[in-house]
Amino acid sequence: MQILYENMVVEWQLPESDVRQVERILWISPNEEYLYSIAMDDDKAFPVMKAYSEYAAGIVSKLCRQVDWINDSIPVIDTDIAPEHLTLRDKSWDTIKDIVLDEPNCYDKNFRGAQIREVQGHTAVHKSTIYRYLRRYWQGGKMKNTLLPHYNNCGSYGKDRTPTEAKRGRPRKFENEPSGINIDEETKQLLRSGIRLFYNTKEKSPLKHAYQKTLEKFFANGYRQEGQVLIPVLPPPEKLPTFGQYKYWFQKEQDLANTLKSRHGKKRYELNHRPILGSSTLESFGPGSRFQIDATVADVYLVSEYQREWIIGRPIVYIVIDVFSRYITGLYIGLEGPSWVGAMMALANTTADKVRYCAEYGIEITEQEWMSSHLPQKLTADRGELEGDKPARLIDVLGVDVENAPPYRADWKGIVEQQFRLVNLRSVRFVPGAIKERFRERGERDYRLDAKLTLREFTQIMIQYVLYHNNNHRMLWYDRNEFMVADNVEPIPYQLWQWGIINRTGRLKKLPEAIVKLNLLPQGEATVTSAGIQFKGVHYGCDLAMREQWFVKARVGKTWRVKVCYDPRSTNEIYLWLDAGRQFEVCTLLDREERYLNKRFEEVDDLLEIERYHGRHHEINNMLAKIDLDAQTKAIVEQATKKTNEALSNSDTSSNQRVKGIRGNRSGEKQLNRPQEAFQLAESRTVEGKSSKDDNVVLPINRDATTKAQEAYIPPADKLSKIKAYLQEDGDEE
Structure with missing residues (x-):
């Protein structure tokens, strides 16, 4: 019961x-x-x-x-009650307290009647008023605050009054002050239209301007013409709504969310004005459930590693962070400005051995100081770098689900965006070359001239920042759940990561670093030719191709294509995919392609394009030169033909004799050409500044050379006999 x-x-x-x-x-x-x-x-x-x-x-x-009974007329908190209302409540309570405190006698009508008459005698309060106090007290649950005045019931709170002849609203303070008009439903509709047309727009007009345009459009009686201009004619002020009325109904019926969307756009509203009721942590079950990645241009200028007097501009900072624990899992500092290459480097760093990575920059750490070398289940990024077909292998092969935030919605990556602000506050703003203010005043020193750090040194600073954040930064605002509190887990990224690994496992992915990098690199197709594996105009070779005689097969047969991946920043190597991507072969640049060594593929494309351009540029000159050559050749041929034809017409030699005399004619021509072709060195020889043509000059004799010449000398008679014998042999063969 x-x-x-x-x-x-x-x-x-x-x-x-x-x-x-x-x-x-x-x-x-x-x-x-x-x-x-x-x-x-x-x-x-x-x-x-x-x-x-x-x-x-x-x-x-x-x-x-x-049933539950809630009386909205009774305030819950005394501090919200106006002092004058408290005075009225206490006065009412003093009237009935002697009656209601005497229970159960106060419920007997005879006793109650006598008590009420006694109260009337010394308070002069009407009997009906006392009964109203008693009834309100009992029906309200016997609470003192039920005797507060119910002014909220006055005037039909929340309901618009029906307009009549009498002017509603406060009285005017001054006699000539415009009083406005009674706003009926039709007038309210005109005001709403004016607000929609002239205030809730992207022009962001002030409310005063929207009021003016509303009167011009909806309340004008006509127009008057002054020259070519039509000017609206408005009724007298007493027949127009005042700006105060316009503002009152604007505030009364304003849909703030719709107004902000109309004036600033939906994207800006979602970014700056929408309610923030959720939490990024709720979207992540544990470490690796979701990483966020983003890039920013650091507010610091750097100098060259090779020429410190050269200022190379501002570096790009990529950060990959775990949503659950706020543990920074990947970092890239470079000059590859926000692009797939920069994102690729940051994602590759998430799976890298951090001990080895830090050692490359002269920083010694233990594995516990930066232990992440995993891929996440989901990755939230910008639409730029991870949009399109480039991250397809990240999704299909590596099993990472990529989510791109909508445009202008940096709040979807609020955790990593916050890290950029913290980096500037903790480290960047204090180093030389940092941007102090976005806009410099005239006469101030150019902060770019204060640049002192190289890219390597700035990377060392960023690594130290990551180590501090992961191992020491206490996040007072982090909402620990009841299990974390029970396990005494401090809101430090390292402890949250460790706790999540133990209690929320199954989200992190571990793959070989080389496989991850290969799947992040851009892919393409190379052609196996007899000159090597050709890719983007550059030729490569590898041990596999030599063992399997690819280049021989390509020369005797047909060329074929193979799948490769490459680093756009270096032409020195490409990587041949084998066994459906589970293995790879490194292909190196051939020796004859030395001019492409240590170049970017963009530079190679530029070089080849320049060569093609020069080739196209010289085609016309080459054609003109060939036309000139053909003309010169034709002229010589025509002249030679004319002379030969004249000689033939004056000769009685038959065609048969001409053909049979070729060898003899050749020998005779050779003998005639030899004196002309012989080297004449004596003409240019000088002795002690005098020419050898001078008869008085005696040339010194080289004894050894003279002896050799005498041994090789052939008398003219013997030489002539040898020529005749040679011609006789030729004649026999003819």
Whole structure:
């Protein structure tokens, strides 16, 4: 059986009837024989005595049930009550307190009547007023605050008054002050249209300007013409809504969210004005559930590693961070400005051995100081770097689900965006070359001239920042769950990461570093030719191609294509995919392609394009030169033909004789050419500054050379006999 108690509100429902009656129990007798109750929905109700068993039986038989009764007229917090209302409450309480505190006698109508007459005698309060106080006190649950004035019930709160002849609103302070008009439903519709057309726009007009345009468009009686200009004619001020009325109805009916979207755009509203009710941590079950990646241009200028007097500009900072623990898992500092190459380097760093990575920059750490070398389950990024077909292998092969944030929605990556702000506050702003202010005043020193750090030195600073953040940064704002609190886990990224690894496993992915890098590199197709593996105009070779005689096969057969991946920043190597991407072969640049060594593929493309350009540029000159050559050749041929034809016409030699005399003619021509072709060195020889042509000059004799010449000398008679014998042999062969 349910226990009845004082102030309990009970709802009775009669069988086969929709009639309901709600009562409040005011007092229960100690022996539970009877009780007093009062009807809640009756303005003339008085306490009534009823049997306790009636209510108990009604609850058992489900003829009545307990209900919650909330009186909106009773304030909950005293500090919200106006002082004048408290004065009125206390005055009412002093009137009835001697009556209501005498229970249960106050519920007897005879005793209550005598008490009310006594109160009337020394307070001069009307009897109906005292009864109203008593009824309000009892129906409100016997609380003192029920006697507060119910001013909220005055004037039909929340309902617009019906316009009449009388002007609504406050009285005017000055006689000639415009009073405006009564705003009816038709006028309100015009004001709404004016706000929609002239205020809720991307022009972001002030409300005063929107009010003016509303009067011009909807309240003008006509136009007057001044030259070529039409000027709206408005009614007198007393027949127009005032700006105060326009502002009142604007504020009263304003849809703030719609106004902000209309004036600033939906994207800007989502970024700067939408309610922030969620938490990024709720989207992540544990370490590796979701990483966020983003890039920014660091607010610092750097100098060259090779020429420190050269300023090379501002570096690009990529950060990959775990949403659950805020543990920074990947970092890239370079000059590859936000692009797939920079994102690729940062993602590759997430799987890299951090001990070896830090050692490359002269920083010695233990594995516990930076232990992440994994891929996440999901990766949230910008639309730029990870949009398109480039991250397809990241999704299909490496099993990482990529989510791109909408445009202008940096708040979707709020965790990594916050890291960029913290980097500037903690480290970057204090180093030389840092940007102090976005805009310099005239006469101030150019902060770019203060640059002192190289890219390597700035990377060392960033690594130290990551180590501090991961191992020491205490996030006071981090919402630890009850299990973290029970395990005494501090809100430090390292401890959160460790706790998540133990208690929220199964999200991190571990793959070989080489496989990850290969899948992040851009892919392409190379052609196996007899000159090597050709890719983007550059030729490569590898041990596999030599062992399997690819180049021989390509020369005797046809060329074929192979799948490769490459680093756009270096032409020195490409990587041949084998076994469906599970293995790879390194292909190196051939020796004859030395001019492409240590170049970027973009530079190679530029070089080849320049060569093609020069080739196209010289095609016309080459053609003109060939035309000149052909003309010169034709002229010589024509002249030679003319001379030969004249000689033939004057000769009696037959065609047969001409053909048979070729060898003899050749030998004779050779003998005639030899004196002309012989080297004449004596003409240019000088002795002690005098020419060798001088008859008085005696040339020194080289004895050894003279002896050799005498041994090789052939007398003219013998030489002539040899020539005749040679010609005789030629004649026999003819």
